[in-house]
Amino acid sequence: MTVDLHRTIEAVWRIESAKIIAGLTRRVRDIGLAEELAQDALVAALERWPHTGIPDNPAAWLMATAKHRAIDYFRRNKLLERKHQQLGYELDLQQEASVMNSEAIDADIDDDVLRLIFTACHPVLSSDARVALTLRLLGGLSTEEIARAYLVPEPTVAQRIVRAKRTLSEARIPFEIPRGNELAARLASVLEVIYVIFNEGYSATAGDNWMRPALCQEALRLGRILATLATQEPEVHGLVALMEIQTSRLRARTGPAGEPVLLLDQNRARWDHLLIRRGLQSLERAESLGSAHGPYCLQAAIAAGHARAHSADDTDWPRIAALYDALAQLAPSPVVELNRAVAVAMAFGPAAGLELVDALLSEPALKNYHLLPSVRGDLLNKLGRHDEAQVEFTRAAALTHNIRERTLLLERAAACMPDLHLPTP
Numbered sequence: 274m275t276v277d278l279h280r281t282i283e284a285v286w287r288i289e290s291a292k293i294i295a296g297l298t299r300r301v302r303d304i305g306l307a308e309e310l311a312q313d314a315l316v317a318a319l320e321r322w323p324h325t326g327i328p329d330n331p332a333a334w335l336m337a338t339a340k341h342r343a344i345d346y347f348r349r350n351k352l353l354e355r356k357h358q359q360l361g362y363e364l365d366l367q368q369e370a371s372v373m374n375s376e377a378i379d380a381d382i383d384d385d386v387l388r389l390i391f392t393a394c395h396p397v398l399s400s401d402a403r404v405a406l407t408l409r410l411l412g413g414l415s416t417e418e419i420a421r422a423y424l425v426p427e428p429t430v431a432q433r434i435v436r437a438k439r440t441l442s443e444a445r446i447p448f449e450i451p452r453g454n455e456l457a458a459r460l461a462s463v464l465e466v467i468y469v470i471f472n473e474g475y476s477a478t479a480g481d482n483w484m485r486p487a488l489c490q491e492a493l494r495l496g497r498i499l500a501t502l503a504t505q506e507p508e509v510h511g512l513v514a515l516m517e518i519q520t521s522r523l524r525a526r527t528g529p530a531g532e533p534v535l536l537l538d539q540n541r542a543r544w545d546h547l548l549i550r551r552g553l554q555s556l557e558r559a560e561s562l563g564s565a566h567g568p569y570c571l572q573a574a575i576a577a578g579h580a581r582a583h584s585a586d587d588t589d590w591p592r593i594a595a596l597y598d599a600l601a602q603l604a605p606s607p608v609v610e611l612n613r614a615v616a617v618a619m620a621f622g623p624a625a626g627l628e629l630v631d632a633l634l635s636e637p638a639l640k641n642y643h644l645l646p647s648v649r650g651d652l653l654n655k656l657g658r659h660d661e662a663q664v665e666f667t668r669a670a671a672l673t674h675n676i677r678e679r680t681l682l683l684e685r686a687a688a689c690m691p692d693l694h695l696p697t698p
Contacts, residue, residue, distance in 0.1 A: 295385035305438035479674035510559035511570030517552030590620035643672035663689035
């Protein structure tokens, strides 16, 4: 198989796997089995597409193949009769063929994906298990990517996912969108999952590309759907506002060759101002509900501060630092503290920021977090401590698994070598 074909199949899987697993779960009523069937379909694609070529509608091909696998599974387990009515039209192989040529997998696929999120975020699971399982199923993230996103060991994440699928199966959790009090109870986990999916798209933890825009779009789409269900929840609108504004920057976050462009260096004319307006409207909606002080609303307010500034120099950094102060008190975490340090440095000078960063050096959760040495390197460089900055940028490059980001960090390390470091001729 050629490298290009393999990457194409992988891209199709990344984009379509959530819809396929969600559609299968509605039919077989077992998340673990649905994922296995979808994986079987992927294996079939890897075997056949190199010879037959990629079909016109690869998602429908994968879904149809997975449904065939479901039929075979139930036949082998002598459950076909009991499942016949549940599977419905899938049992007619001729109809399966017509599905492969259709424009969409299923008309109600959006609801299926949202049902899958709420099922994976059921209170019967621990918070950590909910997030890991939903990222696996909905975001298409690997176990390794989830582990990096949450700064925990990979075996821990793998165990969480296995246990979560087993628990949902044994508890026979219904595949549905909850209502009323049950909806509110599951909302925090759902919002967290959607945002982590978005973040993986916004700054990919690994791979050849700095971003995975399809994940951003999927998270934003799910957030918008959720906002129509939970209309009176400020944090839902806050998260949508945050994602709208962040998404507005995607075109400006890479250069002509796909290289990363940092926020302060971005051409703001390339920001999508329609998305900014939508984001600001969602933030206003959250504020109109009278309680816009949750973590997503605060982060949306920070993003809005950047969006309203016509240039980097116009940014109201003291206000952004104050918002990070509030966020750190409401939802304390080492990563929030690191972001707060950046804002403080921009508002009050690099020395003030470096003091906060140095206080995080012994934080276990940040031991292998590449952005800690990256931020420290930037502040040291601004303070003229170039040798130390070079060491920090080099260490950050060694910690990141994203090729584009590693290249940027190595370039920044090299730039820390002024002429005075060269030998005298």
